[in-house]
Amino acid sequence: MAVYTEVSAEDIESFVAEYGIGEVLSFKGIAEGVENSNYLLQTDQGSFILTLYEKRVDADDLPFFLGLMEHLAGRGISCPVPLHARDGKALRQLCGRPAALVTFLEGLWPRRVHTFHCAALGGAMAQMHLAGADFALKRANALSVAGWRPLLESCRARADEVKPGLAAALDAELTQLEAAWPKDLPAGVIHADLFPDNVFFRHERLSGLIDFYFACNDYFVYDLAICLNAWCFEHDNAFNVTKARLLLQSYRRERALSGEELAALPLLARGSALRFLLTRLYDWLNHPEGAYVKPKDPLEYWKKLQFHQGVRGPGAYGLDL
Incomplete structure:
Protein backbone atom coordinates (compact mmCIF):
# COMPACT_ATOMS: atom_id res chain seq x y z
CA MET A 1 0.00 0.00 0.00
CA ALA A 2 1.12 3.60 -0.63
CA VAL A 3 -0.14 7.08 -1.53
CA TYR A 4 0.24 8.37 -5.08
CA THR A 5 -3.00 10.39 -5.36
CA GLU A 6 -3.65 13.07 -2.76
CA VAL A 7 -7.30 13.43 -1.71
CA SER A 8 -8.79 16.52 -0.03
CA ALA A 9 -11.03 16.43 3.03
CA GLU A 10 -13.90 17.74 0.90
CA ASP A 11 -13.46 14.94 -1.64
CA ILE A 12 -13.36 12.32 1.10
CA GLU A 13 -16.49 13.64 2.79
CA SER A 14 -18.41 13.77 -0.48
CA PHE A 15 -17.34 10.23 -1.40
CA VAL A 16 -18.14 8.75 2.01
CA ALA A 17 -21.56 10.42 2.11
CA GLU A 18 -22.73 7.95 -0.54
CA TYR A 19 -22.15 4.97 1.78
CA GLY A 20 -24.14 5.74 4.89
CA ILE A 21 -21.25 4.92 7.24
CA GLY A 22 -21.41 8.06 9.32
CA GLU A 23 -19.43 11.25 9.66
CA VAL A 24 -15.75 11.31 8.69
CA LEU A 25 -13.64 11.95 11.80
CA SER A 26 -10.17 11.48 10.30
CA PHE A 27 -8.25 10.01 7.39
CA LYS A 28 -4.56 9.45 6.77
CA GLY A 29 -2.44 7.94 4.03
CA ILE A 30 -0.89 4.51 4.47
CA ALA A 31 2.72 4.58 3.27
CA GLU A 32 3.32 0.86 2.68
CA GLY A 33 3.30 -1.23 -0.50
CA VAL A 34 3.74 -0.24 -4.12
CA GLU A 35 0.53 -0.46 -6.15
CA ASN A 36 -2.35 1.80 -5.07
CA SER A 37 -3.17 4.85 -2.94
CA ASN A 38 -4.60 3.83 0.41
CA TYR A 39 -6.12 5.77 3.29
CA LEU A 40 -7.19 4.69 6.76
CA LEU A 41 -10.58 6.28 7.28
CA GLN A 42 -12.28 6.76 10.64
CA THR A 43 -15.98 7.63 10.90
CA ASP A 44 -18.23 7.76 13.91
CA GLN A 45 -19.35 4.23 12.96
CA GLY A 46 -15.94 2.56 12.63
CA SER A 47 -12.74 2.22 10.63
CA PHE A 48 -12.43 1.55 6.89
CA ILE A 49 -9.80 1.42 4.18
CA LEU A 50 -10.22 3.65 1.12
CA THR A 51 -8.28 2.52 -1.96
CA LEU A 52 -7.74 4.52 -5.13
CA TYR A 53 -6.56 2.22 -7.92
CA GLU A 54 -3.62 3.70 -9.79
CA LYS A 55 -2.78 3.35 -13.47
CA ARG A 56 -0.66 0.26 -12.92
CA VAL A 57 -3.82 -1.66 -11.97
CA ASP A 58 -6.06 -2.68 -14.89
CA ALA A 59 -9.54 -1.34 -14.13
CA ASP A 60 -11.02 -4.34 -15.94
CA ASP A 61 -9.60 -6.59 -13.20
CA LEU A 62 -11.26 -4.74 -10.33
CA PRO A 63 -14.59 -6.65 -10.44
CA PHE A 64 -12.56 -9.86 -10.02
CA PHE A 65 -10.66 -8.54 -7.02
CA LEU A 66 -13.67 -7.05 -5.25
CA GLY A 67 -15.92 -9.98 -6.09
CA LEU A 68 -13.31 -12.43 -4.80
CA MET A 69 -13.10 -10.70 -1.42
CA GLU A 70 -16.88 -10.83 -1.07
CA HIS A 71 -16.91 -14.49 -2.11
CA LEU A 72 -14.15 -15.53 0.29
CA ALA A 73 -15.69 -13.62 3.19
CA GLY A 74 -18.96 -15.42 2.49
CA ARG A 75 -17.09 -18.74 2.78
CA GLY A 76 -15.66 -17.87 6.17
CA ILE A 77 -12.26 -16.46 5.16
CA SER A 78 -11.30 -13.40 7.22
CA CYS A 79 -10.52 -10.69 4.67
CA PRO A 80 -11.65 -7.14 3.83
CA VAL A 81 -15.19 -6.88 2.48
CA PRO A 82 -16.05 -4.20 -0.11
CA LEU A 83 -18.81 -1.78 0.88
CA HIS A 84 -21.62 -1.00 -1.54
CA ALA A 85 -22.77 2.61 -1.88
CA ARG A 86 -26.41 3.62 -1.97
CA ASP A 87 -26.42 3.07 -5.73
CA GLY A 88 -25.43 -0.57 -5.13
CA LYS A 89 -21.93 -0.18 -6.55
CA ALA A 90 -18.77 -1.29 -4.75
CA LEU A 91 -16.50 0.30 -7.36
CA ARG A 92 -16.85 4.06 -7.86
CA GLN A 93 -14.70 7.08 -8.87
CA LEU A 94 -12.68 9.49 -6.73
CA CYS A 95 -10.20 12.11 -7.99
CA GLY A 96 -10.26 10.58 -11.45
CA ARG A 97 -9.39 7.10 -10.15
CA PRO A 98 -11.49 3.98 -9.62
CA ALA A 99 -12.01 3.71 -5.86
CA ALA A 100 -13.53 1.42 -3.27
CA LEU A 101 -14.14 1.29 0.47
CA VAL A 102 -13.52 -1.95 2.35
CA THR A 103 -13.93 -3.03 5.94
CA PHE A 104 -11.00 -2.67 8.32
CA LEU A 105 -9.37 -5.80 9.76
CA GLU A 106 -7.99 -5.78 13.28
CA GLY A 107 -4.47 -7.06 13.74
CA LEU A 108 -0.81 -6.42 13.01
CA TRP A 109 1.43 -7.91 10.37
CA PRO A 110 4.56 -9.63 11.74
CA ARG A 111 7.68 -7.49 11.46
CA ARG A 112 9.65 -10.51 12.60
CA VAL A 113 8.39 -13.88 11.37
CA HIS A 114 8.27 -16.70 13.93
Missing part, protein backbone atom coordinates in the same frame (compact mmCIF):
# COMPACT_ATOMS: atom_id res chain seq x y z
CA THR A 115 7.51 -20.38 13.39
CA PHE A 116 3.93 -20.01 14.67
CA HIS A 117 3.28 -17.40 11.98
CA CYS A 118 4.28 -19.88 9.27
CA ALA A 119 2.17 -22.65 10.76
CA ALA A 120 -0.91 -20.43 10.86
CA LEU A 121 -0.31 -19.14 7.35
CA GLY A 122 -0.17 -22.59 5.75
CA GLY A 123 -3.57 -23.62 7.02
CA ALA A 124 -5.17 -20.28 6.18
CA MET A 125 -3.82 -20.39 2.63
CA ALA A 126 -5.19 -23.88 2.05
CA GLN A 127 -8.59 -22.82 3.38
CA MET A 128 -8.52 -19.83 1.02
CA HIS A 129 -7.70 -22.09 -1.95
CA LEU A 130 -10.59 -24.36 -1.10
CA ALA A 131 -12.99 -21.47 -0.49
CA GLY A 132 -12.24 -20.00 -3.91
CA ALA A 133 -13.06 -23.23 -5.77
CA ASP A 134 -16.56 -22.10 -6.76
CA PHE A 135 -15.74 -18.45 -7.49
CA ALA A 136 -17.19 -17.84 -10.95
CA LEU A 137 -14.87 -15.13 -12.29
CA LYS A 138 -11.46 -15.94 -13.80
CA ARG A 139 -8.28 -13.93 -14.10
CA ALA A 140 -5.09 -15.18 -15.71
CA ASN A 141 -1.83 -14.56 -13.88
CA ALA A 142 -0.20 -11.77 -15.89
CA LEU A 143 2.96 -12.21 -13.82
CA SER A 144 3.46 -15.93 -14.40
CA VAL A 145 6.21 -17.36 -16.59
CA ALA A 146 4.82 -15.95 -19.86
CA GLY A 147 5.01 -12.42 -18.46
CA TRP A 148 8.62 -12.53 -17.27
CA ARG A 149 10.37 -12.18 -20.63
CA PRO A 150 8.84 -8.73 -21.37
CA LEU A 151 9.77 -7.63 -17.84
CA LEU A 152 13.35 -8.77 -18.33
CA GLU A 153 13.61 -7.03 -21.70
CA SER A 154 12.34 -3.78 -20.19
CA CYS A 155 15.16 -3.91 -17.61
CA ARG A 156 17.94 -5.53 -19.64
CA ALA A 157 19.78 -2.33 -20.69
CA ARG A 158 20.27 -1.17 -17.08
CA ALA A 159 20.16 -4.42 -15.07
CA ASP A 160 23.95 -4.55 -14.75
CA GLU A 161 23.83 -1.20 -12.92
CA VAL A 162 22.33 -3.16 -10.02
CA LYS A 163 24.76 -6.09 -10.25
CA PRO A 164 27.40 -6.74 -12.93
CA GLY A 165 26.35 -9.65 -15.13
CA LEU A 166 22.79 -9.66 -13.79
CA ALA A 167 21.10 -9.37 -17.20
CA ALA A 168 22.85 -12.44 -18.61
CA ALA A 169 22.26 -14.47 -15.44
CA LEU A 170 18.54 -13.66 -15.44
CA ASP A 171 18.27 -14.48 -19.12
CA ALA A 172 19.84 -17.90 -18.57
CA GLU A 173 17.57 -18.66 -15.61
CA LEU A 174 14.45 -17.58 -17.45
CA THR A 175 15.33 -19.72 -20.47
CA GLN A 176 15.51 -22.77 -18.19
CA LEU A 177 12.23 -21.95 -16.46
CA GLU A 178 10.40 -21.37 -19.75
CA ALA A 179 11.51 -24.80 -20.97
CA ALA A 180 10.67 -26.69 -17.77
CA TRP A 181 7.58 -24.89 -16.42
CA PRO A 182 4.87 -27.46 -15.55
CA LYS A 183 1.72 -27.52 -17.63
CA ASP A 184 -0.90 -29.49 -15.68
CA LEU A 185 -0.92 -29.00 -11.92
CA PRO A 186 -4.00 -28.45 -9.71
CA ALA A 187 -5.05 -24.84 -10.09
CA GLY A 188 -7.61 -22.32 -8.92
CA VAL A 189 -7.76 -18.92 -7.25
CA ILE A 190 -4.49 -17.96 -5.54
CA HIS A 191 -3.53 -14.82 -3.63
CA ALA A 192 -0.13 -14.50 -5.37
CA ASP A 193 1.17 -11.86 -2.93
CA LEU A 194 0.91 -13.30 0.58
CA PHE A 195 3.88 -11.46 2.04
CA PRO A 196 3.98 -10.86 5.80
CA ASP A 197 2.53 -7.35 5.40
CA ASN A 198 -0.59 -8.88 3.85
CA VAL A 199 -1.30 -11.25 6.76
CA PHE A 200 -2.60 -9.93 10.08
CA PHE A 201 -2.24 -11.50 13.49
CA ARG A 202 -3.64 -10.81 16.94
CA HIS A 203 -1.13 -12.25 19.38
CA GLU A 204 -0.40 -15.70 17.86
CA ARG A 205 -3.71 -16.05 16.01
CA LEU A 206 -4.03 -15.22 12.35
CA SER A 207 -6.78 -12.60 12.10
CA GLY A 208 -7.03 -12.00 8.36
CA LEU A 209 -5.63 -11.81 4.84
CA ILE A 210 -5.55 -8.53 2.92
CA ASP A 211 -4.51 -6.99 -0.42
CA PHE A 212 -5.96 -9.31 -3.04
CA TYR A 213 -4.90 -7.11 -5.97
CA PHE A 214 -2.58 -9.71 -7.48
CA ALA A 215 -5.07 -12.57 -7.00
CA CYS A 216 -5.54 -14.72 -10.08
CA ASN A 217 -6.00 -18.27 -11.34
CA ASP A 218 -2.80 -20.29 -11.23
CA TYR A 219 -1.25 -23.37 -9.63
CA PHE A 220 -2.01 -23.69 -5.92
CA VAL A 221 1.53 -24.84 -5.22
CA TYR A 222 2.88 -21.67 -6.83
CA ASP A 223 1.18 -19.72 -4.02
CA LEU A 224 3.12 -21.90 -1.58
CA ALA A 225 6.35 -21.25 -3.48
CA ILE A 226 5.77 -17.49 -3.13
CA CYS A 227 5.34 -17.93 0.64
CA LEU A 228 8.47 -20.06 0.99
CA ASN A 229 10.40 -17.09 -0.36
CA ALA A 230 8.51 -14.44 1.58
CA TRP A 231 8.35 -16.15 5.00
CA CYS A 232 11.10 -18.77 5.31
CA PHE A 233 14.33 -16.81 4.81
CA GLU A 234 16.02 -14.98 7.67
CA HIS A 235 17.39 -11.43 7.49
CA ASP A 236 20.81 -12.82 6.54
CA ASN A 237 19.09 -14.73 3.67
CA ALA A 238 19.62 -18.12 5.33
CA PHE A 239 16.78 -20.53 4.59
CA ASN A 240 14.85 -21.65 7.71
CA VAL A 241 13.79 -25.23 7.07
CA THR A 242 11.71 -25.36 10.27
CA LYS A 243 9.51 -22.50 9.10
CA ALA A 244 9.14 -24.14 5.69
CA ARG A 245 8.20 -27.48 7.23
CA LEU A 246 5.51 -25.92 9.43
CA LEU A 247 4.13 -23.87 6.54
CA LEU A 248 3.82 -26.90 4.27
CA GLN A 249 2.62 -29.33 6.92
CA SER A 250 -0.18 -27.06 8.06
CA TYR A 251 -1.20 -26.50 4.44
CA ARG A 252 -1.34 -30.26 3.82
CA ARG A 253 -3.60 -30.78 6.82
CA GLU A 254 -6.25 -28.69 5.04
CA ARG A 255 -5.56 -29.60 1.42
CA ALA A 256 -3.52 -32.57 0.21
CA LEU A 257 -0.60 -31.93 -2.14
CA SER A 258 -0.11 -34.38 -5.00
CA GLY A 259 3.23 -35.97 -5.82
CA GLU A 260 3.38 -33.84 -8.95
CA GLU A 261 2.89 -30.66 -6.94
CA LEU A 262 5.63 -31.60 -4.49
CA ALA A 263 8.04 -32.51 -7.29
CA ALA A 264 7.42 -29.16 -8.97
CA LEU A 265 7.92 -27.10 -5.80
CA PRO A 266 11.67 -26.39 -6.22
CA LEU A 267 11.18 -25.19 -9.80
CA LEU A 268 8.20 -23.05 -8.82
CA ALA A 269 10.19 -21.56 -5.95
CA ARG A 270 12.85 -20.54 -8.48
CA GLY A 271 10.12 -19.04 -10.63
CA SER A 272 8.63 -17.15 -7.71
CA ALA A 273 12.06 -15.75 -6.81
CA LEU A 274 12.62 -14.65 -10.41
CA ARG A 275 9.16 -13.04 -10.64
CA PHE A 276 9.72 -10.83 -7.58
CA LEU A 277 13.30 -10.11 -8.55
CA LEU A 278 12.13 -8.82 -11.93
CA THR A 279 9.29 -6.67 -10.60
CA ARG A 280 11.56 -5.24 -7.91
CA LEU A 281 14.24 -4.61 -10.51
CA TYR A 282 11.74 -2.76 -12.70
CA ASP A 283 10.58 -0.64 -9.75
CA TRP A 284 14.17 0.04 -8.71
CA LEU A 285 15.02 1.33 -12.18
CA ASN A 286 11.72 3.20 -12.67
CA HIS A 287 10.94 4.65 -9.25
CA PRO A 288 8.14 7.26 -9.54
CA GLU A 289 8.99 10.73 -8.27
CA GLY A 290 7.05 11.84 -5.20
CA ALA A 291 5.92 8.38 -4.04
CA TYR A 292 6.05 7.90 -0.28
CA VAL A 293 7.30 4.33 -0.59
CA LYS A 294 10.90 3.36 -1.36
CA PRO A 295 11.58 0.58 -3.88
CA LYS A 296 12.64 -2.78 -2.44
CA ASP A 297 16.04 -4.32 -3.05
CA PRO A 298 15.86 -6.74 -6.01
CA LEU A 299 19.07 -8.50 -4.96
CA GLU A 300 17.32 -10.00 -1.93
CA TYR A 301 15.55 -12.22 -4.42
CA TRP A 302 18.72 -12.94 -6.36
CA LYS A 303 20.08 -14.61 -3.20
CA LYS A 304 16.85 -16.57 -2.73
CA LEU A 305 16.94 -17.68 -6.34
CA GLN A 306 20.49 -18.98 -5.89
CA PHE A 307 19.35 -21.08 -2.91
CA HIS A 308 16.55 -22.73 -4.88
CA GLN A 309 18.84 -23.39 -7.83
CA GLY A 310 20.76 -25.73 -5.53
CA VAL A 311 17.68 -27.63 -4.32
CA ARG A 312 17.31 -31.14 -5.72
CA GLY A 313 13.91 -32.08 -4.29
CA PRO A 314 11.11 -31.05 -1.93
CA GLY A 315 12.87 -32.73 1.01
CA ALA A 316 15.06 -29.63 1.20
CA TYR A 317 11.95 -27.78 2.41
CA GLY A 318 11.58 -30.07 5.40
CA LEU A 319 9.00 -32.49 4.00
CA ASP A 320 8.93 -36.21 4.69
CA LEU A 321 7.72 -37.65 1.39
Whole structure:
Protein backbone atom coordinates (compact mmCIF):
# COMPACT_ATOMS: atom_id res chain seq x y z
CA MET A 1 0.00 0.00 0.00
CA ALA A 2 1.12 3.60 -0.63
CA VAL A 3 -0.14 7.08 -1.53
CA TYR A 4 0.24 8.37 -5.08
CA THR A 5 -3.00 10.39 -5.36
CA GLU A 6 -3.65 13.07 -2.76
CA VAL A 7 -7.30 13.43 -1.71
CA SER A 8 -8.79 16.52 -0.03
CA ALA A 9 -11.03 16.43 3.03
CA GLU A 10 -13.90 17.74 0.90
CA ASP A 11 -13.46 14.94 -1.64
CA ILE A 12 -13.36 12.32 1.10
CA GLU A 13 -16.49 13.64 2.79
CA SER A 14 -18.41 13.77 -0.48
CA PHE A 15 -17.34 10.23 -1.40
CA VAL A 16 -18.14 8.75 2.01
CA ALA A 17 -21.56 10.42 2.11
CA GLU A 18 -22.73 7.95 -0.54
CA TYR A 19 -22.15 4.97 1.78
CA GLY A 20 -24.14 5.74 4.89
CA ILE A 21 -21.25 4.92 7.24
CA GLY A 22 -21.41 8.06 9.32
CA GLU A 23 -19.43 11.25 9.66
CA VAL A 24 -15.75 11.31 8.69
CA LEU A 25 -13.64 11.95 11.80
CA SER A 26 -10.17 11.48 10.30
CA PHE A 27 -8.25 10.01 7.39
CA LYS A 28 -4.56 9.45 6.77
CA GLY A 29 -2.44 7.94 4.03
CA ILE A 30 -0.89 4.51 4.47
CA ALA A 31 2.72 4.58 3.27
CA GLU A 32 3.32 0.86 2.68
CA GLY A 33 3.30 -1.23 -0.50
CA VAL A 34 3.74 -0.24 -4.12
CA GLU A 35 0.53 -0.46 -6.15
CA ASN A 36 -2.35 1.80 -5.07
CA SER A 37 -3.17 4.85 -2.94
CA ASN A 38 -4.60 3.83 0.41
CA TYR A 39 -6.12 5.77 3.29
CA LEU A 40 -7.19 4.69 6.76
CA LEU A 41 -10.58 6.28 7.28
CA GLN A 42 -12.28 6.76 10.64
CA THR A 43 -15.98 7.63 10.90
CA ASP A 44 -18.23 7.76 13.91
CA GLN A 45 -19.35 4.23 12.96
CA GLY A 46 -15.94 2.56 12.63
CA SER A 47 -12.74 2.22 10.63
CA PHE A 48 -12.43 1.55 6.89
CA ILE A 49 -9.80 1.42 4.18
CA LEU A 50 -10.22 3.65 1.12
CA THR A 51 -8.28 2.52 -1.96
CA LEU A 52 -7.74 4.52 -5.13
CA TYR A 53 -6.56 2.22 -7.92
CA GLU A 54 -3.62 3.70 -9.79
CA LYS A 55 -2.78 3.35 -13.47
CA ARG A 56 -0.66 0.26 -12.92
CA VAL A 57 -3.82 -1.66 -11.97
CA ASP A 58 -6.06 -2.68 -14.89
CA ALA A 59 -9.54 -1.34 -14.13
CA ASP A 60 -11.02 -4.34 -15.94
CA ASP A 61 -9.60 -6.59 -13.20
CA LEU A 62 -11.26 -4.74 -10.33
CA PRO A 63 -14.59 -6.65 -10.44
CA PHE A 64 -12.56 -9.86 -10.02
CA PHE A 65 -10.66 -8.54 -7.02
CA LEU A 66 -13.67 -7.05 -5.25
CA GLY A 67 -15.92 -9.98 -6.09
CA LEU A 68 -13.31 -12.43 -4.80
CA MET A 69 -13.10 -10.70 -1.42
CA GLU A 70 -16.88 -10.83 -1.07
CA HIS A 71 -16.91 -14.49 -2.11
CA LEU A 72 -14.15 -15.53 0.29
CA ALA A 73 -15.69 -13.62 3.19
CA GLY A 74 -18.96 -15.42 2.49
CA ARG A 75 -17.09 -18.74 2.78
CA GLY A 76 -15.66 -17.87 6.17
CA ILE A 77 -12.26 -16.46 5.16
CA SER A 78 -11.30 -13.40 7.22
CA CYS A 79 -10.52 -10.69 4.67
CA PRO A 80 -11.65 -7.14 3.83
CA VAL A 81 -15.19 -6.88 2.48
CA PRO A 82 -16.05 -4.20 -0.11
CA LEU A 83 -18.81 -1.78 0.88
CA HIS A 84 -21.62 -1.00 -1.54
CA ALA A 85 -22.77 2.61 -1.88
CA ARG A 86 -26.41 3.62 -1.97
CA ASP A 87 -26.42 3.07 -5.73
CA GLY A 88 -25.43 -0.57 -5.13
CA LYS A 89 -21.93 -0.18 -6.55
CA ALA A 90 -18.77 -1.29 -4.75
CA LEU A 91 -16.50 0.30 -7.36
CA ARG A 92 -16.85 4.06 -7.86
CA GLN A 93 -14.70 7.08 -8.87
CA LEU A 94 -12.68 9.49 -6.73
CA CYS A 95 -10.20 12.11 -7.99
CA GLY A 96 -10.26 10.58 -11.45
CA ARG A 97 -9.39 7.10 -10.15
CA PRO A 98 -11.49 3.98 -9.62
CA ALA A 99 -12.01 3.71 -5.86
CA ALA A 100 -13.53 1.42 -3.27
CA LEU A 101 -14.14 1.29 0.47
CA VAL A 102 -13.52 -1.95 2.35
CA THR A 103 -13.93 -3.03 5.94
CA PHE A 104 -11.00 -2.67 8.32
CA LEU A 105 -9.37 -5.80 9.76
CA GLU A 106 -7.99 -5.78 13.28
CA GLY A 107 -4.47 -7.06 13.74
CA LEU A 108 -0.81 -6.42 13.01
CA TRP A 109 1.43 -7.91 10.37
CA PRO A 110 4.56 -9.63 11.74
CA ARG A 111 7.68 -7.49 11.46
CA ARG A 112 9.65 -10.51 12.60
CA VAL A 113 8.39 -13.88 11.37
CA HIS A 114 8.27 -16.70 13.93
CA THR A 115 7.51 -20.38 13.39
CA PHE A 116 3.93 -20.01 14.67
CA HIS A 117 3.28 -17.40 11.98
CA CYS A 118 4.28 -19.88 9.27
CA ALA A 119 2.17 -22.65 10.76
CA ALA A 120 -0.91 -20.43 10.86
CA LEU A 121 -0.31 -19.14 7.35
CA GLY A 122 -0.17 -22.59 5.75
CA GLY A 123 -3.57 -23.62 7.02
CA ALA A 124 -5.17 -20.28 6.18
CA MET A 125 -3.82 -20.39 2.63
CA ALA A 126 -5.19 -23.88 2.05
CA GLN A 127 -8.59 -22.82 3.38
CA MET A 128 -8.52 -19.83 1.02
CA HIS A 129 -7.70 -22.09 -1.95
CA LEU A 130 -10.59 -24.36 -1.10
CA ALA A 131 -12.99 -21.47 -0.49
CA GLY A 132 -12.24 -20.00 -3.91
CA ALA A 133 -13.06 -23.23 -5.77
CA ASP A 134 -16.56 -22.10 -6.76
CA PHE A 135 -15.74 -18.45 -7.49
CA ALA A 136 -17.19 -17.84 -10.95
CA LEU A 137 -14.87 -15.13 -12.29
CA LYS A 138 -11.46 -15.94 -13.80
CA ARG A 139 -8.28 -13.93 -14.10
CA ALA A 140 -5.09 -15.18 -15.71
CA ASN A 141 -1.83 -14.56 -13.88
CA ALA A 142 -0.20 -11.77 -15.89
CA LEU A 143 2.96 -12.21 -13.82
CA SER A 144 3.46 -15.93 -14.40
CA VAL A 145 6.21 -17.36 -16.59
CA ALA A 146 4.82 -15.95 -19.86
CA GLY A 147 5.01 -12.42 -18.46
CA TRP A 148 8.62 -12.53 -17.27
CA ARG A 149 10.37 -12.18 -20.63
CA PRO A 150 8.84 -8.73 -21.37
CA LEU A 151 9.77 -7.63 -17.84
CA LEU A 152 13.35 -8.77 -18.33
CA GLU A 153 13.61 -7.03 -21.70
CA SER A 154 12.34 -3.78 -20.19
CA CYS A 155 15.16 -3.91 -17.61
CA ARG A 156 17.94 -5.53 -19.64
CA ALA A 157 19.78 -2.33 -20.69
CA ARG A 158 20.27 -1.17 -17.08
CA ALA A 159 20.16 -4.42 -15.07
CA ASP A 160 23.95 -4.55 -14.75
CA GLU A 161 23.83 -1.20 -12.92
CA VAL A 162 22.33 -3.16 -10.02
CA LYS A 163 24.76 -6.09 -10.25
CA PRO A 164 27.40 -6.74 -12.93
CA GLY A 165 26.35 -9.65 -15.13
CA LEU A 166 22.79 -9.66 -13.79
CA ALA A 167 21.10 -9.37 -17.20
CA ALA A 168 22.85 -12.44 -18.61
CA ALA A 169 22.26 -14.47 -15.44
CA LEU A 170 18.54 -13.66 -15.44
CA ASP A 171 18.27 -14.48 -19.12
CA ALA A 172 19.84 -17.90 -18.57
CA GLU A 173 17.57 -18.66 -15.61
CA LEU A 174 14.45 -17.58 -17.45
CA THR A 175 15.33 -19.72 -20.47
CA GLN A 176 15.51 -22.77 -18.19
CA LEU A 177 12.23 -21.95 -16.46
CA GLU A 178 10.40 -21.37 -19.75
CA ALA A 179 11.51 -24.80 -20.97
CA ALA A 180 10.67 -26.69 -17.77
CA TRP A 181 7.58 -24.89 -16.42
CA PRO A 182 4.87 -27.46 -15.55
CA LYS A 183 1.72 -27.52 -17.63
CA ASP A 184 -0.90 -29.49 -15.68
CA LEU A 185 -0.92 -29.00 -11.92
CA PRO A 186 -4.00 -28.45 -9.71
CA ALA A 187 -5.05 -24.84 -10.09
CA GLY A 188 -7.61 -22.32 -8.92
CA VAL A 189 -7.76 -18.92 -7.25
CA ILE A 190 -4.49 -17.96 -5.54
CA HIS A 191 -3.53 -14.82 -3.63
CA ALA A 192 -0.13 -14.50 -5.37
CA ASP A 193 1.17 -11.86 -2.93
CA LEU A 194 0.91 -13.30 0.58
CA PHE A 195 3.88 -11.46 2.04
CA PRO A 196 3.98 -10.86 5.80
CA ASP A 197 2.53 -7.35 5.40
CA ASN A 198 -0.59 -8.88 3.85
CA VAL A 199 -1.30 -11.25 6.76
CA PHE A 200 -2.60 -9.93 10.08
CA PHE A 201 -2.24 -11.50 13.49
CA ARG A 202 -3.64 -10.81 16.94
CA HIS A 203 -1.13 -12.25 19.38
CA GLU A 204 -0.40 -15.70 17.86
CA ARG A 205 -3.71 -16.05 16.01
CA LEU A 206 -4.03 -15.22 12.35
CA SER A 207 -6.78 -12.60 12.10
CA GLY A 208 -7.03 -12.00 8.36
CA LEU A 209 -5.63 -11.81 4.84
CA ILE A 210 -5.55 -8.53 2.92
CA ASP A 211 -4.51 -6.99 -0.42
CA PHE A 212 -5.96 -9.31 -3.04
CA TYR A 213 -4.90 -7.11 -5.97
CA PHE A 214 -2.58 -9.71 -7.48
CA ALA A 215 -5.07 -12.57 -7.00
CA CYS A 216 -5.54 -14.72 -10.08
CA ASN A 217 -6.00 -18.27 -11.34
CA ASP A 218 -2.80 -20.29 -11.23
CA TYR A 219 -1.25 -23.37 -9.63
CA PHE A 220 -2.01 -23.69 -5.92
CA VAL A 221 1.53 -24.84 -5.22
CA TYR A 222 2.88 -21.67 -6.83
CA ASP A 223 1.18 -19.72 -4.02
CA LEU A 224 3.12 -21.90 -1.58
CA ALA A 225 6.35 -21.25 -3.48
CA ILE A 226 5.77 -17.49 -3.13
CA CYS A 227 5.34 -17.93 0.64
CA LEU A 228 8.47 -20.06 0.99
CA ASN A 229 10.40 -17.09 -0.36
CA ALA A 230 8.51 -14.44 1.58
CA TRP A 231 8.35 -16.15 5.00
CA CYS A 232 11.10 -18.77 5.31
CA PHE A 233 14.33 -16.81 4.81
CA GLU A 234 16.02 -14.98 7.67
CA HIS A 235 17.39 -11.43 7.49
CA ASP A 236 20.81 -12.82 6.54
CA ASN A 237 19.09 -14.73 3.67
CA ALA A 238 19.62 -18.12 5.33
CA PHE A 239 16.78 -20.53 4.59
CA ASN A 240 14.85 -21.65 7.71
CA VAL A 241 13.79 -25.23 7.07
CA THR A 242 11.71 -25.36 10.27
CA LYS A 243 9.51 -22.50 9.10
CA ALA A 244 9.14 -24.14 5.69
CA ARG A 245 8.20 -27.48 7.23
CA LEU A 246 5.51 -25.92 9.43
CA LEU A 247 4.13 -23.87 6.54
CA LEU A 248 3.82 -26.90 4.27
CA GLN A 249 2.62 -29.33 6.92
CA SER A 250 -0.18 -27.06 8.06
CA TYR A 251 -1.20 -26.50 4.44
CA ARG A 252 -1.34 -30.26 3.82
CA ARG A 253 -3.60 -30.78 6.82
CA GLU A 254 -6.25 -28.69 5.04
CA ARG A 255 -5.56 -29.60 1.42
CA ALA A 256 -3.52 -32.57 0.21
CA LEU A 257 -0.60 -31.93 -2.14
CA SER A 258 -0.11 -34.38 -5.00
CA GLY A 259 3.23 -35.97 -5.82
CA GLU A 260 3.38 -33.84 -8.95
CA GLU A 261 2.89 -30.66 -6.94
CA LEU A 262 5.63 -31.60 -4.49
CA ALA A 263 8.04 -32.51 -7.29
CA ALA A 264 7.42 -29.16 -8.97
CA LEU A 265 7.92 -27.10 -5.80
CA PRO A 266 11.67 -26.39 -6.22
CA LEU A 267 11.18 -25.19 -9.80
CA LEU A 268 8.20 -23.05 -8.82
CA ALA A 269 10.19 -21.56 -5.95
CA ARG A 270 12.85 -20.54 -8.48
CA GLY A 271 10.12 -19.04 -10.63
CA SER A 272 8.63 -17.15 -7.71
CA ALA A 273 12.06 -15.75 -6.81
CA LEU A 274 12.62 -14.65 -10.41
CA ARG A 275 9.16 -13.04 -10.64
CA PHE A 276 9.72 -10.83 -7.58
CA LEU A 277 13.30 -10.11 -8.55
CA LEU A 278 12.13 -8.82 -11.93
CA THR A 279 9.29 -6.67 -10.60
CA ARG A 280 11.56 -5.24 -7.91
CA LEU A 281 14.24 -4.61 -10.51
CA TYR A 282 11.74 -2.76 -12.70
CA ASP A 283 10.58 -0.64 -9.75
CA TRP A 284 14.17 0.04 -8.71
CA LEU A 285 15.02 1.33 -12.18
CA ASN A 286 11.72 3.20 -12.67
CA HIS A 287 10.94 4.65 -9.25
CA PRO A 288 8.14 7.26 -9.54
CA GLU A 289 8.99 10.73 -8.27
CA GLY A 290 7.05 11.84 -5.20
CA ALA A 291 5.92 8.38 -4.04
CA TYR A 292 6.05 7.90 -0.28
CA VAL A 293 7.30 4.33 -0.59
CA LYS A 294 10.90 3.36 -1.36
CA PRO A 295 11.58 0.58 -3.88
CA LYS A 296 12.64 -2.78 -2.44
CA ASP A 297 16.04 -4.32 -3.05
CA PRO A 298 15.86 -6.74 -6.01
CA LEU A 299 19.07 -8.50 -4.96
CA GLU A 300 17.32 -10.00 -1.93
CA TYR A 301 15.55 -12.22 -4.42
CA TRP A 302 18.72 -12.94 -6.36
CA LYS A 303 20.08 -14.61 -3.20
CA LYS A 304 16.85 -16.57 -2.73
CA LEU A 305 16.94 -17.68 -6.34
CA GLN A 306 20.49 -18.98 -5.89
CA PHE A 307 19.35 -21.08 -2.91
CA HIS A 308 16.55 -22.73 -4.88
CA GLN A 309 18.84 -23.39 -7.83
CA GLY A 310 20.76 -25.73 -5.53
CA VAL A 311 17.68 -27.63 -4.32
CA ARG A 312 17.31 -31.14 -5.72
CA GLY A 313 13.91 -32.08 -4.29
CA PRO A 314 11.11 -31.05 -1.93
CA GLY A 315 12.87 -32.73 1.01
CA ALA A 316 15.06 -29.63 1.20
CA TYR A 317 11.95 -27.78 2.41
CA GLY A 318 11.58 -30.07 5.40
CA LEU A 319 9.00 -32.49 4.00
CA ASP A 320 8.93 -36.21 4.69
CA LEU A 321 7.72 -37.65 1.39
